[in-house]
Amino acid sequence: MVMHSTGLGAGWIILLVALWILLAGSATWVTISLISRPRPHPASLPSPLDILERRFAAGKMTREDFDEARARLRTHDLDR
DSSP, X not given: OOOOOSXXXXXXXXXXXXXXXXXXXXXHHHHHHHHHSOOOOOOOOOOHHHHHHHHHHXXXXXXXXXXXXXXXXXXXXXXX
């Protein structure tokens, strides 16, 4: 009569369950860390008045052109 050992089979089952728990825990940890990571905010674009002032400061326009463009921006309320 041949006897079968059930101790080895139970050990494999416990090992596989532990590996599945480890895998599920790792996947959960990776998912949570990716979701909770702070995302960089895009840089805000300069306002039209900022661009105008930079062009004037760089000498790309005359004082009269600057004053006229600034007045137009203010009448259209685009300098915010």
